[in-house]
Amino acid sequence: MDNLHQLIVDRRSIRRYIDKPIDGDCVKTILEAGLMAPTSKNSRAWEFVVVEDKETLARLAHCKEMGAGPIANAPIAVVVSVDMTVTDPWIEDASIASAFMQLQAAELGIGSCWIQVRGRFTADGTPSEDYVRELLGMPEALGVVCVLTFGYPDEQRKPHDPEKTLWERVHLGQWSE
Ligand SMILES: Cc1cc2nc3c(=O)[nH]c(=O)nc-3n(C[C@H](O)[C@H](O)[C@H](O)COP(=O)(O)O)c2cc1C
Numbered sequence: 414m415d416n417l418h419q420l421i422v423d424r425r426s427i428r429r430y431i432d433k434p435i436d437g438d439c440v441k442t443i444l445e446a447g448l449m450a451p452t453s454k455n456s457r458a459w460e461f462v463v464v465e466d467k468e469t470l471a472r473l474a475h476c477k478e479m480g481a482g483p484i485a486n487a488p489i490a491v492v493v494s495v496d497m498t499v500t501d502p503w504i505e506d507a508s509i510a511s512a513f514m515q516l517q518a519a520e521l522g523i524g525s526c527w528i529q530v531r532g533r534f535t536a537d538g539t540p541s542e543d544y545v546r547e548l549l550g551m552p553e554a555l556g557v558v559c560v561l562t563f564g565y566p567d568e569q570r571k572p573h574d575p576e577k578t579l580w581e582r583v584h585l586g587q588w589s590e
Contacts, residue, residue: 420519423572427524428483430564434465435489439521443563444491446517447510458499459510462492462549472548473560477533477541483526487562492530492545494555504531507558514561524566530557 444461452458464470465488473492474485484490493511495503511527518525533541542557551557 417516420516421573422575424516424519425570425572426526427564427566427568427570428526428562429567430483430487430524430562431567433488433565435523435563435565439518439523440489440563442521443514443517443523447491447493447514450506450510450513452506452509453500453502456500456506458496458503459507460494460496460551460555461510462494462551464490464492464549469548473545475535476528476530476544476548476560478536481528481560483562484528484560487564489563490528491561491563492549492551492557493559493561494551494557496554497556498554503556504558507556511559511561518563522565523563524568525564526562528560528562530559 440463444463447459447461448457464473470487470490471485473490474481474483476484491514493507493514495507497503500506515525515527530541530545535541535544545551545557545560546553546555
């Protein structure tokens with residue numbers, strides 16, 4: 414795909430994946446996209462944990478009560494975290510890197526889904542961030558924003574419909590109802 418705008422129109426969250434590993438070069442390209450994302454003051458304080466072990470993926474899928482199911486059937490997941498002691502806009506830095514990785518994956522024909530971790534809780538009320546850090550042996554200083562799942566799509570989703578674009582959310586010159 415050589416048209417970024419078309420890629421943005423076509424990208425959808427993919428939550429079902431075929432049982433096929435992602436080529437190592439593709440994984441590297443996706444991670445590289447995240448590692449080239451802009452950061453506040455160029456702090457680049459991200460830490461990405463790549464998980465491929467099926468058992469660990471299954472446990473990671475319990476990081477919150479609902480909405481984390483896709484992790485269990487993804488061939489690979491990337492836990493996106495940033496050292497909160499290094500940079501205060503760590504959520505923004507993690508989010509931009511995540512979006513870059515998702516777009517890069519789409520360009521490679523690989524589906525992905527953002528699974529929210531920050532601010533969420535497991536079924537027994539444990540903060541999802543604590544659960545993920547504990548499971549993967551990550552230091553307390555790392556704020557975990559999300560888990561990104563990646564896999565070759567096992568579902569077809571329609572591109573975004575330009576007719577449904579929320580142009581009313583754009584205000585020219587000053588706020589208007
Ligand atoms: C901040 C954020 C949190 C999200 N959390 C989840 C989640 O926990 N589980 C999930 O299945 N999808 C999650 N998503 C994916 C959204 O549901 C999805 O992006 C939205 O419905 C729009 O669909 P699209 O990505 O296909 O355009 C999240 C997306 C964002 C940006």
